[in-house]
Amino acid sequence: MTKSVTTTRNGDVAVITIDNPPVNALSFHVREPLMEAFEALRDDASVAAIVLACAGRTFVAGADITEFGKPMQQPDLRALIATLEKIEKPTVAAIHGTALGGGLELALGCHFRVADKAARLGLPEVKLGLLPGAGGTIRLPYLLGPQKALKIIVSGTPIGVAEALDGGLVDAIADGELVAAAIEFARARAAEGKKFPAVRDRRDKVEQADLAAFDKDAAELAKKARGLEAPVACAQSVRNAITLTFDEALAKEREYFVKLVSGDQSRAQRHLFFAEREAAKVPGVGKDVAPREIRRAGVIGAGTMGGGIAMSFVNGGIPVTLLEMNSEALDRGLATIEKNYAISVSRGSLSEEAKARRMALFTRSTDYADLADCDIVIEAVFEEMAVKKEVFGKLDKVAKPGAILATNTSYLDVDEIATSTGRPQDVVGTHFFSPANVMKLLEIVRGKKTAPDVLATLLSLAKKIGKVPVVVGVCHGFVGNRMLASRSEESESLLLEGATPSQVDKVFADFGWPMGPFQMYDLAGLDIGWRNRKSLGKTAIIADPLCEQGRFGQKTGKGFYLYENGSRTPTPDPEVEKLIDDKARERGINRRTISAEEIAERTLYPMINEGAKILEEGIAARASDVDIVWTNGYGFPIGKGGPMFFAELEGIGKIVERLEYWHGRTGKDIFKPSALLKKLAASGGSFSDPKEAAA
Ligand code: 3H9
Numbered sequence: 001m002t003k004s005v006t007t008t009r010n011g012d013v014a015v016i017t018i019d020n021p022p023v024n025a026l027s028f029h030v031r032e033p034l035m036e037a038f039e040a041l042r043d044d045a046s047v048a049a050i051v052l053a054c055a056g057r058t059f060v061a062g063a064d065i066t067e068f069g070k071p072m073q074q075p076d077l078r079a080l081i082a083t084l085e086k087i088e089k090p091t092v093a094a095i096h097g098t099a100l101g102g103g104l105e106l107a108l109g110c111h112f113r114v115a116d117k118a119a120r121l122g123l124p125e126v127k128l129g130l131l132p133g134a135g136g137t138i139r140l141p142y143l144l145g146p147q148k149a150l151k152i153i154v155s156g157t158p159i160g161v162a163e164a165l166d167g168g169l170v171d172a173i174a175d176g177e178l179v180a181a182a183i184e185f186a187r188a189r190a191a192e193g194k195k196f197p198a199v200r201d202r203r204d205k206v207e208q209a210d211l212a213a214f215d216k217d218a219a220e221l222a223k224k225a226r227g228l229e230a231p232v233a234c235a236q237s238v239r240n241a242i243t244l245t246f247d248e249a250l251a252k253e254r255e256y257f258v259k260l261v262s263g264d265q266s267r268a269q270r271h272l273f274f275a276e277r278e279a280a281k282v283p284g285v286g287k288d289v290a291p292r293e294i295r296r297a298g299v300i301g302a303g304t305m306g307g308g309i310a311m312s313f314v315n316g317g318i319p320v321t322l323l324e325m326n327s328e329a330l331d332r333g334l335a336t337i338e339k340n341y342a343i344s345v346s347r348g349s350l351s352e353e354a355k356a357r358r359m360a361l362f363t364r365s366t367d368y369a370d371l372a373d374c375d376i377v378i379e380a381v382f383e384e385m386a387v388k389k390e391v392f393g394k395l396d397k398v399a400k401p402g403a404i405l406a407t408n409t410s411y412l413d414v415d416e417i418a419t420s421t422g423r424p425q426d427v428v429g430t431h432f433f434s435p436a437n438v439m440k441l442l443e444i445v446r447g448k449k450t451a452p453d454v455l456a457t458l459l460s461l462a463k464k465i466g467k468v469p470v471v472v473g474v475c476h477g478f479v480g481n482r483m484l485a486s487r488s489e490e491s492e493s494l495l496l497e498g499a500t501p502s503q504v505d506k507v508f509a510d511f512g513w514p515m516g517p518f519q520m521y522d523l524a525g526l527d528i529g530w531r532n533r534k535s536l537g538k539t540a541i542i543a544d545p546l547c548e549q550g551r552f553g554q555k556t557g558k559g560f561y562l563y564e565n566g567s568r569t570p571t572p573d574p575e576v577e578k579l580i581d582d583k584a585r586e587r588g589i590n591r592r593t594i595s596a597e598e599i600a601e602r603t604l605y606p607m608i609n610e611g612a613k614i615l616e617e618g619i620a621a622r623a624s625d626v627d628i629v630w631t632n633g634y635g636f637p638i639g640k641g642g643p644m645f646f647a648e649l650e651g652i653g654k655i656v657e658r659l660e661y662w663h664g665r666t667g668k669d670i671f672k673p674s675a676l677l678k679k680l681a682a683s684g685g686s687f688s689d690p691k692e693a694a695a
């Protein structure tokens with residue numbers, strides 16, 4: 001077994017190398033020998049300078065997240081950094097890959113940082129519901145200035161070396177081999193023969209800080225935190241770097257960290273971190289299954305979905321043949337795509353050159369024969385079985401052998417679509433979420449005959465185009481929309497029984513959702529669901545008459561709410577309330593006062609129940625996959641970890657009891673507790689460890 005930490009010598013420069021694959025996390029078996037190395041080299045008179053480097057693909061990517069929530073074995077990271085920082089000979093971190101979290105904090109314990117050109121540096125702890133807990137919220141503001149540091153810490157987004165060099169976080173960019181450059185740099189500093197200040201003693205940038213401007217930025221960020229504790233704690237801790245001494249601020253940082261790491265929000269966000277990685281491990285698709293090569297994609301349909309999907313491929317550097325019925329439709333689709341890129345240019349997130357490069361990756365087509373050289377074709381045509389089958393029949397004739405044929409569908413049976421081809425093993429569903437170029441979730445729908453290497457290809461492709469993939473089985477609506485259906489049905493019932501749209505939406509906002517169901521309908525456009533219902537022969541008691549009145553939501557200025565003078569702020573509309581009243585009276589319903597608790601139970605619990613049924617049927621491989629679907633595709637609050645994680649926090653026993661209560665009162669199937677929920681309630685087990693119930 002390779003040692004986690006080794007020390008080598010290059011003349012009078014000592015090089016410590018951390019080797020803890022895959023990402024050099026600072027596990028106990030790294031911290032212990034690292035501490036020994038620091039102490040030994042500190043006391044070794046033959047060592048003039050020290051370089052701290054990493055083997056493998058990256059510099060240290062953080063503390064070992066799997067150790068959180070367990071008793072911390074000493075030395076902890078703070079002790080390690082304190083020892084490193086006291087070493088008087090020049091210390092230099094040699095950074096390649098990503099220096100993240102505790103990794104960057106460790107590098108901040110050195111006097112200097114030399115980075116590879118492609119390195120990225122950041123403190124992503126906020127994404128785990130934490131704040132950097134080993135001095136990052138203090139040392140980073142010391143080096144970069146508090147306002148810049150605040151942005152990096154609260155967003156959790158790493159920066160590149162040019163920005164790091166400019167701000168003073170990095171001292172040099174390696175020209176050539178990194179460790180050799182760092183040794184050179186260290187030797188040159190040692191030759192200067194002076195003592196360099198530790199970062200903790202470099203207070204000039206915080207002393208010059210504009211506290212009022214900082215507070216203004218922090219207040220803006222706090223507004224966006226939407227109930228999450230970590231961003232607020234991050235901002236407070238960076239503020240402490242300005243107002244308190246180093247040691248006082250460090251003690252406060254520790255206090256905040258300890259509180260956050262043991263809280264439910266961080267547990268939920270850590271669950272999501274591992275859940276996302278777990279979702280990429282699909283039963284039956286082992287590491288030995290090689291993905292197919294994707295050099296060109298075809299997208300059929302240049303409407304909202306097709307255009308967004310095509311943009312996702314192009315953003316990942318994959319050329320796209322975009323096919324439409326006629327050149328007018330193509331012109332319209334490409335004009336929208338160009339407009340979307342132009343918005344990014346105007347916001348400064350894309351350069352003109354990058355926009356031009358992306359637009360050049362599109363090839364126009366109105367002829368299926370042009371799809372013959374595509375390695376994957378995704379159709380995004382009208383959501384109707386007959387139309388989809390016709391498209392797949394045509395595709396079967398032109399696509400090359402081994403090409404992946406994907407249907408972008410939200411509900412339809414992928415196995416049935418596959419029957420219109422002679423190659424069902426190459427057929428798969430890809431459920432993108434709108435706007436497809438923005439939304440991260442990708443439900444990959446595995447048909448009965450979908451080949452494992454098709455799934456492996458989609459999983460690696462998803463990563464390349466910046467999506468979070470979850471493999472799901474065939475059923476109406478797959479994981480996300482199937483669970484959503486139970487919530488939608490109940491939201492309308494709540495209105496008829498006495499709630500108002502704004503009351504329901506407030507319960508959702510208070511829970512942490514970006515918006516409630518009625519604001520969501522108004523934003524998406526009520527006409528979409530209306531069209532869908534009509535095609536299925538279904539009706540909605542409130543939404544249908546709203547549509548008949550031309551109230552399609554924000555785009556018509558009226559929906560469940562009023563949007564006056566083009567405003568996006570919803571205002572309750574007495575006309576809608578009257579409509580609800582009338583519809584209730586027609587049905588003999590006596591409207592009553594409905595509590596927030598009732599709204600929460602009747603909307604959230606049926607979703608959890610449906611999620612459990614999905615698990616029983618094997619449509620999702622694990623509960624954490626369901627959580628990834630909901631947090632990435634539907635705005636489920638990340639601080640609650642997704643519906644299935646939340647169910648365990650809430651108590652499965654309580655949920656089953658309340659479902660049974662509502663089932664008794666309403667007789668609706670959505671409330672009939674699933675066998676899995678009942679089993680877990682009886683055994684006290686969890687979704688990941690479903691113990692057998694005691695006999
Ligand atoms: C922290 O540092 C707290 C301190 O401030 C204070 C302490 C007192 N620990 O993502 P990948 C695993 S908090 C344990 O697929 P990539 C990961 O689960 C930490 N395990 O690779 C996966 O395992 P598996 C702050 C970790 O190349 C495997 O490594 N740092 C950790 O796509 C490969 O990961 C962060 O939040 C970890 N820290 O991306 C950075 N990191 O193969 C978190 C990864 O069994 N990490 N694993 O599924 C990342 O963002 C990405 O892993 C990284 C590489 C960008 C580095």
